[in-house]
Amino acid sequence: MEAITPDGELIAALEEERKKSPELAQAIDLHHEVISTRAKIEAEAAHVKPDEREVATQVDERVPLMQRWELGWDQESFSRLSGQICDVGARHREDLAPQFNEIRSLLIEEPDQTQSIVTSHLREGKVDLPEHPDVDQQLLSFVLVNALHPFLQAHAAVLRPMIRDEKWYQKRCPVCGGEPDFGYLEEKVGGLRLLCSHCDTVWTYKRGECTFCGNSDKDSFFYYLGDDEAYRLYVCDKCKRYLKVLDGRQTASKPLLPLQRIITIGMDVSARQQGYR
Ligand SMILES: [Zn+2]
Ligand SMILES: [Zn+2]
Structure with a gap:
């Protein structure tokens, strides 16, 4: 890793x-x-x-x-x-x-x-x-x-x-068990990489379902595009959680995820205003 x-x-x-x-x-x-x-x-x-x-x-x-x-x-x-x-x-x-x-x-x-x-x-x-x-x-x-x-x-x-990342494939961090607070869609295959909110470890998980409760129903798990369309705010109406995601297919260089977490605070504010946490 x-x-x-x-x-x-x-x-x-x-x-x-x-x-x-x-x-x-x-x-x-x-x-x-x-x-x-x-x-x-x-x-x-x-x-x-x-x-x-x-x-x-x-x-x-x-x-x-x-x-x-x-x-x-x-x-x-x-x-x-x-x-x-x-x-x-x-x-x-x-x-x-x-x-x-x-x-x-x-x-x-x-x-x-x-x-x-x-x-x-x-x-x-x-x-x-x-x-x-x-x-x-x-x-x-x-x-x-x-x-x-x-x-x-x-x-x-x-x-x-x-740790062999491909063996893990869970919603929680393989090192500390923490939840993700940022995601990144890889530029090539569009796989989802998650950033641990506690220890900054990055691991791979599947796309298309809520990374907190596993909900994959498209009516209650979906995303809003940010003003800058490289950013997506994924929200789940089942567990009321949200995840900020950067689409790597729309960025010129590989982003520094711990920096991205900080500079996207506007998305946190908007998610919380809508009742997600
Ligand atoms: Zn961790
Ligand atoms: Zn959920």
Whole structure:
């Protein structure tokens, strides 16, 4: 499987994009600073020593590799990074500062809870916090994805080269089990490549069905073309989920998917306004 985009490359691409799309400056500046901050964390996955045959068996059984080789993360670096990301968020988005501060105190002042928060974020893609009803789930997920990114990347770097993509063919990421948040239609055969919302692994899945619930009924699973017709917003009326997709047959060069995820925030806004999540 192909290598994950290093943060340095993503930062340079964001700087290029900012010149081309000044209307995205606020979003790009926020992501630029968050990614630059997380890139300073040095993480390693020295404890992960998988055996090639064991990996193959697990892929054959369609079980994400992190269920067997668990993610190791340094609590202190994670806490510090979460706090920094909340500060960056509050600074760039004053309108969301109270929400970022709430998440900051949840993750830093209650370290006992952190382990269970991270575990349910990774396993279920959401965190139930009955005692903290005011926490904004979307922002919490943004903070967790970025604060875990250095550890997930180090982990994925060991495991990904051993995965045979064509054997996997599932809706969830083969490395961490995360859901996709961006798709890419390949230029030649039009196969669908999915980008993991948690660890940026890219894998192949079939076209023509919802990547969340498997619905393939054309009346309830369909897409809208973007203003730029290379982009499609796939929506499913059965599970109310959406996926942003770039049609590689309409782009000049191979896109950087983690960059595409950021610069298509307009599509997220429009999908959510229509009641999809
Ligand atoms: Zn993943
Ligand atoms: Zn669906």
